[in-house]
Amino acid sequence: MAFFYILAALVGLLIGSFLNVCIYRIPNNESIVMPPSHCMKCGHRLTVLDLVPVFSYVFLRGRCRHCGEKISPRYALVEMMTSVVYVLLFHKYGLSVDFLASAYLMSILLVVFFIDLDHMxxxxxxxxxxxxxxxxxxxxxxxxxxxxxxxxxxxxxxxxxxxxxxxxxxxxxxxxxxxxxxxxxxxxxxxxxxxxxxxxxxxxxxxxxxxxxxxxxxxxxxxxxxxxxxxxxxxxxxxxxxxxxxxxxxxxxxxxxxxxxxxxxx
Structure with missing residues (x-):
């Protein structure tokens, strides 16, 4: 059972990374698919080392690896929040349709949470x-x-x-x-x-x-x-x-x- 909790946490981190893209791009009417993730200041395309949820932020000390621009800690916060949400929902519903449905809806609602805070x-x-x-x-x-x-x-x-x-x-x-x-x-x-x-x-x-x-x-x-x-x-x-x-x-x-x-x- 511990394996599934860990899996839920890791999936949550990965989904949270994607939600960060949605939170930034959707209000600006930008595609959430293209272009690939990049530094907002220097425009350098981010690699796998830059995109590991939470850990990249910690290891890079919250700065872009290429230009040193400071990265908002909220990126890591969204990833951790999504992970916690997934784990709690899995604890409640187990591996079931209820879990998949609740995780899907809460993923969308997490994007709503931050976009509404930023842009009303x-x-x-x-x-x-x-x-x-x-x-x-x-x-x-x-x-x-x-x-x-x-x-x-x-x-x-x-x-x-x-x-x-x-x-x-x-x-x-x-x-x-x-x-x-x-x-x-x-x-x-x-x-x-x-x-x-x-x-x-x-x-x-x-x-x-x-x-x-x-x-x-x-x-x-x-x-x-x-x-x-x-x-x-x-x-x-x-x-x-x-x-x-x-x-x-x-x-x-x-x-x-x-x-x-x-x-x-x-």
């Missing part, structure tokens, strides 16, 4: 990629159950997509009516919850929404108290969606069953 946008390409990945999961569930759904109803993921998309759309509409602004909820956030609903099913979509909003609320209050933000500041919601979805994958059903059990006590 969620590119349509990522939403489409997530939707495409959700289609085979929906089809597979018709024949064999997906654990995260909690049942075998074929319409479960479709209802999840409708709830996720519809709830945030409703918030956006109400925000526009009350505050006369379209900034109550970003369009990218609304669209992103459609594929998330496909992957999570309707019950866990509600759980993901709940965790996302609670996390966003707590962090926003802390930032306001620390005077890092003010009430007129714009808060990105994408990173909290990512946190909420990941937490749901790991603990969603446990929290849901605890909550239902608590209600039944009264």
């Amino acid at each position: 946008i969620i590119p349509n390409q990522l939403v489409i990629a997530a939707l495409i990945g959700g289609i085979p999961i929906f089809i597979y569930n018709i024949f064999r159950p997906i654990e995260i759904y909690g049942d075998r109803n074929w319409w479960n993921p479709l209802l999840g997509a409708l709830i996720g998309f519809g709830f945030l759309l409703l918030i956006a509409i109400l925000g526009y009516i009350v505050y006369k602004t379209d900034e109550a909820m970003g369009g990218g956030d609304i669209k992103l919850f459609a594929p998330i609903g496909l992957f999570l099913g309707w019950k866990m979509t509600i759980m993901s929404l709940f965790i996302s909003f609670v996390t966003a609320g707590v962090i926003s209050i802390i930032l306001l108290l620390l005077k890092k933000k003010d009430r007129k500041s714009t808060f990105v919601f994408g990173p909290f969606i990512v946190i909420g979805t990941f937490a749901t994958y790991l603990f969603g059903w446990e929290f849901f069953n605890w909550y239902i059990g608590t209600l039944q006590m009264y």
Whole structure:
């Protein structure tokens, strides 16, 4: 079993290296395939020695091997985060369709996390990629159950997509009516919850929404108290969606069953 944990960690590192390319290039409307990876300053094409996830950054002391330009530590951070995410998901679901589905979605969401932080946008390409990945999961569930759904109803993921998309759309509409602004909820956030609903099913979509909003609320209050933000500041919601979805994958059903059990006590 230890072999599979190590394999999940290594695959996560490799995928994380690719996600770094996506995080940098997609907002700039650049191809994620061509040209090959290169130094942003000197343009020198990076070799295998420069591209070993995390280890290259450590051994090169965070600098380009050719021109000495400083490399952002975030490249190594993304690789390590992806590796940790893969290991935790494997620990939760083992080698299964649930693991493959969750790893696929979380890979896309990690890209969303950093792009939204940097540019305050969620590119349509990522939403489409997530939707495409959700289609085979929906089809597979018709024949064999997906654990995260909690049942075998074929319409479960479709209802999840409708709830996720519809709830945030409703918030956006109400925000526009009350505050006369379209900034109550970003369009990218609304669209992103459609594929998330496909992957999570309707019950866990509600759980993901709940965790996302609670996390966003707590962090926003802390930032306001620390005077890092003010009430007129714009808060990105994408990173909290990512946190909420990941937490749901790991603990969603446990929290849901605890909550239902608590209600039944009264």
